Amino acid sequence: MKIFIEWLTGAGLADESEILGLSDDEIGGIEQARSISLPSDYRKFLSQCGRYAGLFGRDIDILYPNFLSLNKEFYEIADEFGIDYRPPASAFFFSAYQGGSFHYFLCGSDDANIYVLNDGDTVPGVVSESFTSFMLNAISSYQDAFFQNPDKSWML
Structure with a gap:
């Protein structure tokens, strides 16, 4: 099921021709480089639209290859601003907005x-x-940001 593609097209943020995912080999390379196993829902997102997603993700670092450096960027910013918190080693930062908001999940865990x-x-x-x-909320x-009074029937 291509749920992320359906949501992006249903929301009017992209035509299918404007959506491009990563190959299984590319996703496997990310996992191998970090010695992690990505959650299945995130793998589906990457395979469906992880490289390009129309209007979605243009102002945040959520698409390939931008998310690859987020773990490192988080620690650099944390050190610069004196943030003592350090996430578990299994944390995978998949999104950041202007270096001030970082999103992550834990790999290899039942914690979703x-x-x-x-x-x-x-x-x-x-x-x-x-x-x-x-992702449903992000899309x-x-x-909402791109369209006035948007049709939300795609969310049903």
Whole structure:
């Protein structure tokens, strides 16, 4: 099921021709380079639209290859601003907004929560109970930003 593609096209953020995912080999390379196993919902997102997703993700680092450096960037910013919190070693940062808001999940765990650490936070908060629900809300927010009174029937 290509749920992420359906949501992006349904929200009017992209035509299918504007959506491009990563290959299984590319996703496997990311896992191998980090010695992790990515959650299945995130793997589906990457395979469906992880490289390009139309209007979605243009102002955040959520698409390939931008997310690859987020773990390193988080620690650099944490050191610069004196943030003592360090996430578990299994944390995978998949999204950041202007270096001030970082989202991550834990790999190899039954914990499917999406965590966020914003400017000024000393500990993360849970922003979503799953990657899929995080993406549903993110795509809906993008639709709201681009269109006045958008049709939300794609969310049903």
